[in-house]
Structure formats: structure tokens, C-alpha cells
Amino acid sequence: MRDAYHEELDSISDGLVEMARLVGSAIGRATTAMLDSDLKLAENVIEADQKVDELQHDLEARAIALLARQQPVATDLRIVVTSLRMSADLERSGDLAQHVAKLARLRYPDRAVPSDLHATILEMGQLAQRLMAKAAEVIITKDVDLALQLEQDDDAMDLLHRTLFQHLMDDRWKHGIETAVDVTLLGRYYERFADHAVSVAKRVVYLVTGEHADELQTDVQPEIQAVSGAESA
């Protein structure tokens, strides 16, 4: 019975890794679609999100079946419950990649991102993809040090996000309101995507060490704080 149990648990873990790989690929391709104004690639990303949703449903059903059949307690129970949370993080990351792709599609054949922000958005997209690749690796290896690295990467994402907002707030901004709105939303999508990758890694840390990493720092509006300099407000 215990063997069947661990096999089921492994298959849930495999499902999580597959989800992480799919959404990591999705954010990379969505970024390319947007920067290159590649309609076909954008539509490809939008459609591919269905696979992520299916994986999540499947994974949840298996987790619940496992709870019912095996009735795990203690650590084993925590692993299953935490898997459910990780799958929710990954599903939501997929939505965010899809949002980026939808924006690319919406603006086609124009580009949503003006050329002077191209490099920053490219970096945000690549960093998001790397964060998710590391999150997948953390699920596989349960490497706590690697998990903690993700927080540093997330700091880099915050910095990029600030750069984006500094461009927006610059008096020399010449791209009008529509582009400002697009860039604001894009910045938020990448930031939230990174938050979810960090969240996945932190949940692994919790499982391994039994200790909660610090309360997950989700989107604290650093961009606005930084730009206005009104930290104490």
C-alpha cells in the first residue's frame, strides 16, 4: 500500500514539474511574440494554456483521490495539500503568460512595447522564464539553497519593474497613454508571474524544513514606492 502511495505522490510531483515547464516556456514564447509582434506565436501560447489547465484539473483529482484512498497524516498529508497549492500557483502563472500573449495579439501588427523598453521587457521575460525553470528544479531536487536563490532573482525582477516605471514616469515619455497602460499591465503580469514561481519554491522549503519562509512578499507595489520616493507615506 505504501508503495502505491509513493508512486502516486511521485506522479503528482511529475505533474507539477510538467506544469512548471509548460508555463516557463509559455512566458518565454509570449515575450517573444510580443517583442516580435508574432501573431502566430501569440495564438499558439494562448491555445497552449488549455493544456496547463487540464494538467491542473487532473493533478487535483489525483491529489483528492490520494487523500481519500490513502488517508495520509503528518508530513505526507502536508505534501499533498501543498501540491494542491503549488498547482494553483502554476495554473495562475499560465494565465499570466496568456495575458502577455493576448496583449501581443491585440496590438498586432503594431508592437505593444516601444523600442526603448524592448531590452527591459526582454529581460523581464527571460528572468521570469529562468525563475520558473528554477522552481521546476526545486520541485525535483528539493534543494533548499536553490529555492532561496529564487528570492534574489525576484529582487532582480523588482528592479526591472522599477526601471519600467521610471521610464513611464519620465517627463520625456512620448508613447502616449495607451502604451503606458499596456506597459503598466505588462509589468504587473511579469511581477506576479515571478511571485508565483517564488511561492512554489517557498512551499518546497516549507515541506523540507517544516518552516515557513518569511511571509511571501507578494507585489508590494515597489515600483510606485520607488518612483515617488514616498516610502514613508
Add this chain to the structure above:
Amino acid sequence: MRDAYHEELDSISDGLVEMARLVGSAIGRATTAMLDSDLKLAENVIEADQKVDELQHDLEARAIALLARQQPVATDLRIVVTSLRMSADLERSGDLAQHVAKLARLRYPDRAVPSDLHATILEMGQLAQRLMAKAAEVIITKDVDLALQLEQDDDAMDLLHRTLFQHLMDDRWKHGIETAVDVTLLGRYYERFADHAVSVAKRVVYLVTGEHADELQTDVQPEIQAVSGAESA
């Protein structure tokens, strides 16, 4: 044993209702703080979110303890797992209310919202609060008809969101980029808050009827679609 079980289950449900009430109040007060530029109220909302986080931790611990001790199966198991998801929705709603309050605090003594958008933001805030009040009622009554009403309310939220974006995209927009960024983020906070309230109600529907409501329509960027008119893009 079964009595103890149902008592525990009731106490989890009570916890969810309390969370919904707290975050419903928070979004209402955050909106007031922003429209009135009331710093004290904003800080009050920001601090109060800790109580929501504590409730969530407490609720999760009790749900996991219940799984371990009572080992529920079938419907009972689904109730507990679904409660965990609802608590995550409610915790995230609290974060979003806090974001609104932080924006109010950041712009103090100025107002983040220009006067010609005051009425729209007030409506969004009130609607968000009503949605969460209904979600709480759905948790208590398990009233499926009421749960389905929330989707209509959410359509009204989408409409308000579109109105906001039409203002933003209007050539006569005179409030500059910083305000455009603030309003873009605010619109997104209210929209996501509403999505989470709808999600809570839909999870109750699933528990009662055993059927998933349609895949939850989370933020499909209707605002951008509507404004650009590029539905087919």
C-alpha cells in the same frame, strides 16, 4: 466522532465567513480612504490585513488537522479541500484591498483618483464590497441562485472597468501618466477582487451541485478589448 467532525467543519465555515466580512469591509474602507484622501483610514486598512492573514493560517491549520484526525472521504473531503481554496481566494482579496489603501497612503495628501473618475471608482468599490457580502452569504446559506447572481454583478464590474479604460484612452485625458498608471492598477485591483468573490461563490456551487460552474472567467482583459475594438486580434 461525527459530531466533533461537523463542529470542526462548521468552525472552518465560520472562519471563511469572517474572512469574507473582513475583506469586504477592507475594500469599502480602502475606497473611502482613497477618494477622501484619508491617511488614517488607509493605515487602518493596511494594518487590518494582518488579521485576515492570521485567520487564513489558523483556518488552514484546522483544515489540515481535520484531514489528519477525521480522514474524511467523498463529499466531506471535497468540502475541506474546497475550504482551503476559498481561504486562499479571501486572503488574496485582502491583499488587493490593502493595495488600494497603500495607493491612497502613497498619494496622500493628494488624491490618486481625479474628480471625473471619482464616481466610477466609488461604484467599483461599492460593487466589490457587495460582491464579497454576497459571497459571505453564499457560504452561510449555500444558496446556488444567489451564487449565480454574483456572475451578473461581475459583468457590471467589467462594464465599470471598461468605462475606466475609455476615460484613460480618451484623447481629452488631462491627468498625465502617473495618474493613468494609478488608475490602471486600481482598475485591475477591483477587477481581481471581484474575480475572487465570484470564485468563492462558484466553489460553493460546486460543493452543492457537484458540478463545476463554467471555468472561472478570470480577467480576460475585457477593458483593452473593448477600448480598442480589436476583438478578433
